[in-house]
Amino acid sequence: MIHTTRNNIFKKPKIEFFNTFDREEFLLLIVKGIVIGIAAGIIGSAFRYIIHWGNEYRHEFMATATMEQIVIWAMIMMVLGWGCHLLLKWAPLSGGSGIPQIEGEMKGIFNMNPFPTLVSKFFGGAFTGIVGFSVGREGPSVQLGGATGKLLSNCFGSSLREERILTSAGAAAGLTAAFSAPVSGAIFVFEEVHKSFYPKLVIPTFSATISSNLITSLVFGLTPSLGFSVMESIPxxxxxxxxxxxxxxxxxxxxxxxxxxxxxxxxxxxxxxxxxxxxxxxxxxxxxxxxxxxxxxxxxxxxxxxxxxxxxxxxxxxxxxxxxxxxxxxxxxxxxxxxxxxxxxxxxxxxxxxxxxxxxxxxxxxxxxxxxxxxxxxxxxxxxxxxxxxxxxxxxxxxxxxxxxxxxxxxxxxxxxxxxxxxxxxxxxxxxxxxSQGILGAEEEQTFFQTRLSVVCPYVDTMLKDIEMPRGSMIVSIDRGGQPIVPVATTVLQCGDELYVSCTKGQLKEVKEFFGL
CATH class of the missing domain: 1.10.3080.10 (Clc chloride channel)
Incomplete structure (x- = not known):
């Protein structure tokens, strides 16, 4: 009896982190995240540098310019404005901030064409930076990174699910390049874009932000992006x-x-x-x-x-x-x-x-x-x-x-x-x-997503047969503590369950909102 007890104590448990996916996939996600982070870091750093150069040049020019030079400058700026318009005609999703577009991409509302979006966002953002628009480089950097992630995921031959994960990782790397803030870049994806996190999202995202921050540090140094620190504390x-x-x-x-x-x-x-x-x-x-x-x-x-x-x-x-x-x-x-x-x-x-x-x-x-x-x-x-x-x-x-x-x-x-x-x-x-008004419901292609049930989720401790999900959607698999579970009508959902949910692309936003995402 004592011998059996000892064997049970030292026996390797069956539940382990790697049960959710194999080691090869784990390592590939890290490598892909690093590659995307380096690429997004290079593009984001170049964009950040051009915006900084444009601001410096504009300040120096306007401080000494004559009226004739200002008139010529104004005409050039109007031409650049028309250039932004032409770029938007080529890549309609490249306008504005870029963050809503990335969120829409994750929800299946948009299908961003990565290369035109990347080019349009880079040069259009540079034009608005040179003229002095009161806009930031961070939203564009997020979309630049996301477009880079999607472009490379196509090169990797990724599935739709992995494409969205790598697009998110690229977006995080883009924000990291803009602010030199790798942890915030990752948290941005978890809290703002996905409003949840799970291992297959966390792994490539942090790989991308860390490698992007390495590139940014080589270009801009290790000083804080705003150039100052606060030492005093309020009593x-x-x-x-x-x-x-x-x-x-x-x-x-x-x-x-x-x-x-x-x-x-x-x-x-x-x-x-x-x-x-x-x-x-x-x-x-x-x-x-x-x-x-x-x-x-x-x-x-x-x-x-x-x-x-x-x-x-x-x-x-x-x-x-x-x-x-x-x-x-x-x-x-x-x-x-x-x-x-x-x-x-x-x-x-x-x-x-x-x-x-x-x-x-x-x-x-x-x-x-x-x-x-x-x-x-x-x-x-x-x-x-x-x-x-x-x-x-x-x-x-x-x-x-x-x-x-x-x-x-x-x-x-x-x-x-x-x-x-x-x-x-x-x-x-x-x-x-x-x-997204007028776009939702246009795509009937089947897709799926992952979500983890939180403590406050209303469906915890509820049988599947008692949950009225949006029509056409279904929970296809449940991962509980590393162990896969085939869902049946009497399966009771528990806090921490990782759900794999299937639905059409047009329903993706509605179904995610159903689970509080």
């Missing part, structure tokens, strides 16, 4: 000021979302062609830059300026309001360019603004301006995107201020709850919803 006795900041930045996040969608609707109703909409916006931004370059471009330099020197209330209000309005105009015309970095800049300006107000009211010492700036960034992202974990990690990675997690996390969560209370849709979900 616990000033917690109420963090609550005030969280509510304020949450409200501004909702205002920003509504402005983006509202101005885009106005652009869509204008009785002129898209080419003229983009070219005239290029002209308007050029003329705005004659007087001041503060609102133009993504805004990295504005954040650095606010950290280095305390600004007046008037200047901070000008940055907040001007950046919201100009970003809405630049995004609304449909040209290539994202809203991720402008959100960061607006949040930092709201943080600086609230810091100045609280100091004037003697509710806060004057020593915590930088802390309020990074807290405002996280709060803005959490309120607008509704991804608090990504918001916290991204700000900490961009500034290398991990010891500030208490204050950054507090503001991000309060801003998130404020936006939830105001019942505002997350910005990228809202944009995807508007882009």
């Amino acid at each position: 616990i006795e000033y917690f109420t000021t963090l609550f005030i900041l969280g509510v304020a930045v949450g409200c501004f996040g909702v205002i920003f979302n509504r402005m983006i969608v509202g101005v885009k609707c106005i652009y869509d109703r204008l009785p002129i062609s898209r080419g003229w909409k983009i070219s005239l916006t290029f002209l308007g931004v050029t003329l705005l830059g004659i007087d001041s370059q503060m609102l133009l471009g993504g805004g990295n330099d504005v954040v650095t300026m606010m950290v280095a020197h305390q600004q007046t209330l008037q200047v901070l209000l000008y940055i907040v309001i001007g950046k919201i309005v100009l970003t809405s105009i630049c995004y609304g015309n449909g040209a290539q360019g994202g809203i991720f970095l402008p959100m960061v800049v607006i949040g930092s300006a709201v943080g600086a603004l609230m810091h100045s107000i609280l100091v004037e009211l003697h509710m806060l010492p004057n020593a915590f301006g930088s802390s309020f700036i990074i807290c405002g960034m996280a709060g803005m992202l959490a309120a607008s995107m509704r991804t608090p974990l990504l918001a916290i990690l991204l700000v900490l990675e961009m500034t290398n201020s991990f010891h500030s997690i208490y204050q950054v996390g507090t503001v991000a969560i309060i801003a998130y709850l404020t936006a939830e209370f105001m019942k505002e849709l997350p910005i990228y979900d809202n944009l995807l919803l508007r882009m």
